[in-house]
Amino acid sequence: MDSDSSGSDDHTVGFDAGRRVSKIAFITLFALGVAEVAIGLISNSVVLIADGIDSFGDSAIILIVLLGLFFATKQNNNSKGSNGSGNDANQPWLGYYKIESFAAFVAAIGMVGMGIVIIVRAVEALINPIEIVHPEIALITLAFAAGISGYRAVQMNRIAGRYKLLSLKAGARNAIKDSMASVIGFFSILVAVYLGFPQADPIGAIIIAAFIFSISYYILKDSSLVLLDIISNPQMVEQVKTLIERSHGVKVSSISLRPMGPFLYADINVVLDGSMTVAEFKRLANSIKKSVRKRFPSIQRLTVIIEQS
Template sequence: MGVDADRRYLLGALGLIVTFMAGEVVVGLVANSLALISDAGHMLTDASAIVLALIAMRMAARPPRGAYTFGWKRAEILSAQINGVTLLVLVAYFTYEGVHRLIEPADVAGPLVLVTALIGIAVNAAATWLLAKANRASLNIEGAYQHILNDMYAFIATAVAGLVVWVTGFRQADAIAALVVAALMAKAGFGLLRDSGRILLQAAPADLDPDEIGALLARQPAVLEVHDLHVWAVTSGYPTLSAHVIVEPGSDCHQVRTALAGLLDERFHIDHTTLQVDHGPGDAAATHAEPQRHCSDPHGPRHRRTSV
């Protein structure tokens, strides 16, 4: 499945969300329902996530040139950060309004809230189905998918609130539903900021352990030591590794590098690697001497072969 197909799925979901969101704001104002308006705010962030994802996909397709040696692949990470911050700003507003309405409940048109929320569940289900067909390895697409899925749960809460207000007259149910929506938005916002922040700070991807990787490389034939090991992600789904590898005197550096690169691809699915391979000292005692002769300032842990 290519980028063009992903773009069509995103545009389809965007059309559904924007159309319903505009109607929901109007109905929310007429029904005086904070739950509906907060749902619309959540849908606004869903739409923003999709728009930013579309822009980021277009930017990421630009080839590397000049100072941008990786191209614009991190554009999607910046858009994820913007989307996460926007979610948390809305969380603060809806939490404040929700607490205020718990204390001073407003009159809410329960039947109107219920009907609108039921339509919202159907719209979100359709949008979720469209995004589920796209490539969710992208942090933007996965983030938009999770937002819309959470929004569907929020509409369920709103529908329950509308039913409760209609049947029992318990007006605070609307504010409680709005606080539930705010909690879902907070979860999604923090998740986006956490995952995109790891990439911006060049942390190793959550599913990769640099110590495990270094220890495995050090156990390979002819390898004496691995240091300056860096594992990071250029963007979501793009793990990258670089390392300085010391090998036995007389061994074939090119052969070792090829074998290690193949191992990293097969075992950890890291296919973008930069390995500097050098020969170690000529005698076994010097092999384990401190400091390592080939690097005056080795970064991070030094993974050594336990026996020679």
């Protein structure tokens, strides 16, 4: 058997970067939530209150993400002293991607609950419309919130894409949704106040809730696949098998793929005759790993196992 894995240093750097941007995002979102809810209550704007609740929920979600990244980084650092032999049992950091994925899963559930609260409040306002006061202050607040959330989304998405962090990707998606929600809130108040259609305010709040539910669905789906060890592309097994057999002229009896955080890990069983030397097998195994990684960069760890023909 020949196995390897990438080192944990790159993953530690990614977790650390994710923690830094998450800390800033948490503080910013919580402050925005306080301001939006307070001004929403003063101005009687349901959509501004909804956007404030959205910001509070987002800050809680970021806190969950931050905790997941904290524990992943801690355990990753603790495992650096272990003398890895290529075996998952000797690479504890591999399992801590599960913590990061679980953080994304819990975050999405929080988003669903937040959306339900917003819809209930919006329906009440549709039935009994309330006049918005001090609309200029409400509009300035929403414009500021949209700009801050948009900038935060760019930061988080860049780091999530670079280090393939699922929970931070969830946070980035949430930031995009948050910015769009603030923009919708801005125009909802414009229509409600200056075009004389007060129902636009709660309607905007309902649209914000719809955004929340749609983003939650995708996050729940992605994180659930990781937690259940299910790959999102089941055809990949056959694709890897075909690549190895055509490129290296060996028979592949079985391939096991499993997700671990944003990456995949593969156990590849190849059928060889007994005449191959150890040195020849190592060269073949290295060649297989190189070609598989080139075609499928998401596969970070490969184990090639011999079966006698």
